[in-house]
Amino acid sequence: MILPFPLILLPMASGVFGENWNVIYETESICAPKGSTVNMSCSYTYPQQYKLIDTFWIKRSDMKSLKEYPEYKDRVEYIEQRQNQTAVLRLHNITENDVSEYCFRLITNTEGQKWFGQPGIQLKVSALQVKAPQLVLEKERVNLTCETTCSLTDGFIWYKNGQALKIQSETLQLQSERSDSGRYSCAVRGHQHLPSPAVNITVLYPPKSVSVSISASGEIVKGDSVTLSCSSDSNPPALNFSWFKENQTSAVGSGQSFIISSFNSSHSGRYYCEAQNQYGSQRSASVLVSLKDAWNILYIIGLFAIIAAGFGLLLLIIVVIIVHKRKKIKNNDSQDTDNHLNGSQDIEPKKILYASVPYHNKNKDTNKPEEDEIQYASVTVHKPATEAKSTAGQENDLSVIYSSIKIST
Secondary structure, three states, X not given: XXXXXXXXXXXXXXXXXXXXXXXXXXXXXXXXXOOOOEXXXXXXXXXXXXXXXXXXXXXXXXOOOHHHOHHHHOOEEEEXXXXXXXXXXXXXXXXXXXXXXXXXXXXXXXXXXXXXXXXOEEEEEEOOEEEOOOEEEOOOXXXXXXXXXXXXXXXXXXXXXXXXXOOOOOEEEEOOOHHHOXXXXXXXXXXXXXXXXXXXXXXEEEEEEEEEEEOOOOOOOOOOXXXXXXXXXXXXXXXXXXXXEOOOOOOOEEOOEEEEOOOOHHHOEEEEEEEEEOOEEEEOOOEEXXXXXXXXXXXXXXXXXXXHHHHHHHHHHHHHHHHHHHHHHHHHHHHXXXXXXXXXXXXXXXXXXXXXXXXXXXXXXXXXXXXXEEEOOEEEXXXXXXXXXXXXXXXXXXXXXXXXXXXXX
């Protein structure tokens, strides 16, 4: 008698020739930054008695190829080498909606001979964000952390206002100087083009560099309107301003501007302001505001008047001298012309004639040598008027004629 045995059906992944269905994934999970591209790889085997007609990647929750989904159609690549029996799923521009388990599926030409490897590869999308307080006090130590939804070991890069910083750790530490205010973001090394959303950090500090300016230009005279203005560097801007005059215990005014509508001698003195916000206060250096006496202005005006009058007088003298010289030259030319025209009526300059007469005295001793004695006589000759006219173009210099007459005695 043969005892009946229960029939037990065991799922077998073996083919007729002893080959198994198998998919081996390169990794169990992948975590990548949002917007990046990921590659999921595997190798596979299947029973060789079947003909492999199709391979593709699926989500474990659905057996359809990823390329059949509109949201994946333009972002999915299948890279396969059937000779080596390897396959790669390349997924571009990943988002939080892509978080899932991805599996590789094989289909043969034999009905019911299909396979997908499980468990597949778990994809996680890292959403980077900077964790930091947005308002910090000056000199306060603060830490900025680049947070991710999964563990990343590629290192980080920090940016301030779009410029890369030298810090490459997960945490950025600041000493909170005024210059530290700005927009900060981080990125995973190798994915610098995918930074986190920027976080604005503002450093708060009390008033600094408080100063006073005076609106009045030049000298302040009695009755002028004078405005003093207080400025400071602070964050947030100072809202409270107080005005003080040295040697007075109480404030003389408030507000960013202090106006003295009609200035007089009692207002003269040194003034300063104090700026304040919720984080502190600071006073400015004092400035001198004084009344200039009227006689000083009159003196300056008189001095300018004297200089102007002196300059005018000098100019007048120069003009008079030039006119006088021109008039004198003109008169000389007129006299020369008159003398020339009236030359016929005047007596011609004398011409002096000299005669030399040697004289010998016979009564003298004959033994002595005779000495010639020369006597001179002068003769004045008057020219006729007609001759004077004919010789008007010639020189009127005196001519001297010498003649010698020897007289023996």
